[in-house]
Amino acid sequence: MAATRLIAMHKNIGKSVGQCLASRTDYAKDEDKTEDGKYITAYACNVDIVEKEFLDSRNEYIRTTGREYKGDIIAYQIRQSFKPGEVTPEEANAIGYETAMRFTKGNHQFICCTHVDKEHIHNHIIYNSVNLHCDKKFRDSWFCGIGLRHLSDMICLEHGLSVIEPYKHKGKKPIYQKSYRQDIRDAIDKILAGKPKNLEALISELEKAGYEIKRGKHLALRGHGRKNFVRFRSLGKEYSVEALKNKIEGTYEIKGFKKDVSFDLLVDIQEKIRQGKGIGYVRWSKKFNNKAIMKTLLFLNDRGIRSYAELKEKADVSAADFRKHTDSIRAVEGKIDELGKLRKHLVNFNKTRAIFEEYKKSHYSKKFFEAHREEITKCRAAKNAFNEYGQKLPSIKELNNEIGRLMQDKKSLYREYYLKRDNNKNLQEAKRNVEMFLQIDAKDTDKKIEKSQPSR
Known part of the structure; x- marks a missing residue:
């Protein structure tokens, strides 16, 4: 179980940006709280001079973009607290590092410091507001905190930890209604599912559904009892006239889509049993491991790797x-x-x-x-x-x-x-999964041999 909070760090009055960064990173790196720096990890920066590297990136961002605002955010902090007795400091640090990496998508420098001076182990994760290329800054919003909480819960589940139950409020649930534009999108999607011959056929079906079409420089439509027309392009890129033509012709491509080649690490079931996990967790782990090893095999097949020796050499x-x-x-x-x-x-x-x-x-x-x-x-x-x-x-x-x-x-x-980082990560995880799979398979084989032998 982990409670998370996202905090924006601003420049304090009467202090420079460097002094503010130094005071906050020094607190996070406190040797008394991290057992002489034993539980500190970093990404794309040096722990000893992290405040200088953050400041250099900020100065480079200002130099290249010319953007500097009063009250600007100089860094962000993630506080991640765990239930007492549920995790070790090493595991807490690993979870914190993984949370920061997946939350920032590897685009920002960060340090993850695990404090063990209190009953509840907790992480102080400080990441740079400027990205690694020094051309953009992290865009914070109210939803970022919610996304961080969900991500932290997901990682806790992957590590076999409990999660905080959502608050159940009393009273009536809020009513959510679809917007007018979403009704139009749904109508278009329904017509597209019927595979119209061309754009005119799609427009004809919309007219039959009760929509009024306005032709001109920009194609628009108006629904039942509505006062204003809505342009197709205002419904989103996927519903512009060009996009609809391409969808009908079968040539539409989703830009920015990348094939997911990542896969999950196998769970050491025996180790989790020794830690006190129950039958339900074991059952879930077996299903999880089957899916993970299948993803691993698909990855190895795409890379043309046919043996463990070849995988080890490449890794x-x-x-x-x-x-x-x-x-x-x-x-x-x-x-x-x-x-x-x-x-x-x-x-x-x-x-x-x-x-x-x-x-x-x-x-x-x-x-x-x-x-x-x-x-x-x-x-x-x-x-x-x-x-x-x-x-x-x-x-x-x-x-x-x-x-x-x-x-x-x-x-x-x-x-x-x-x-190189992603390629190396995939190869190392594939190697680890294959090694663990071979060990599990060997253990199961030994058990079958023991059962087949007659008792004396």
């Missing part, structure tokens, strides 16, 4: 390739961070150089230093950074160009990252 190669690609992304991100710090020191040096020259002319006066402590400290830090750099210093413009180029490299690497 190992995919894992190594994915790790190598991840290392490349981290190298680029590290370079961006390094150049960003150098750019900051160059800006500080240009702002404080004149004051530092006056400080030298004053023969390093203590009084002058106390009056300009911050500027002098920044200038000294910049000089130390220049000495560590050990090369000819680039201009700020050159640094901006190089950082922009690296950001483009990072974007292209992340596009390929998603493909």
Whole structure:
């Protein structure tokens, strides 16, 4: 059982965005609450500098889109609390990570921190409001919280946990009525099911059903006792004149549809029985495992994989390739961070150089230093950074160009990252399912052999 809540994080008055991100992520990563960071996982970001990476993505979003609003949301937090004694910290963290991944669809950086300092284990999941490509932001709405709750319940069920029973209110249930436009759509769908010859035949059937047709630049219709005409295109893309013609001709395609190649992981029934699950859960698990292994076999057939040895080889190669690609992304991100710090020191040096020259002319006066402590400290830090750099210093413009180029490299690497990640995930899950299926099959075979042997 898990109770969830989605919280939008805004910038606090009197604090910078970086300070707000740091204070909130620091609380989530508290070592006393997460057993010295043992129960912290992250996606597409470094746990140690997560607030800087979030801030870099936000700045890149502002730079590329030019959009910045007062009261803007800088990040989101998901709080996920579990029933005391129902989950272990490891399982709670795994559920939290899966919830964040499926809720954000892998498009946003996040950290998942599991707090174990209270009786009820709970997750603090903080994800960036800006997506990985730094060109869009997460769009929150009232329905997002409902969707999050349903997703969390679904994942809890998949992990064999209980879910919160919905609140049953007293009194009459609300009455829901179909809209006028939905009535029109239903009428069109009914006519399409009869396979009309062409669009004129469909319009003729609508007229027989009592609709008045208005022809002109935009084809429209009006229903029984209605005052205004409704254009076909206003019913939705699937009901525009072109879409209806294509449906009748059989050439209509749903854009954006992708074949679902994902499959579920097999449930370890014996382990769940040891955890105290009952007969009902065992019965459900067997049906679930049958469906999961069939999906796995279909996936292997599509990939042309005919043996476990071939599957293992492909899974190992995919894992190594994915790790190598991840290392490349981290190298680029590290370079961006390094150049960003150098750019900051160059800006500080240009702002404080004149004051530092006056400080030298004053023969390093203590009084002058106390009056300009911050500027002098920044200038000294910049000089130390220049000495560590050990090369000819680039201009700020050159640094901006190089950082922009690296950001483009990072974007292209992340596009390929998603493909490699999904491919590797599918192969690893298929390998795990096949291994588990072979183990279950071997156990069942051993039991049959034991039963067939005569008792002594």
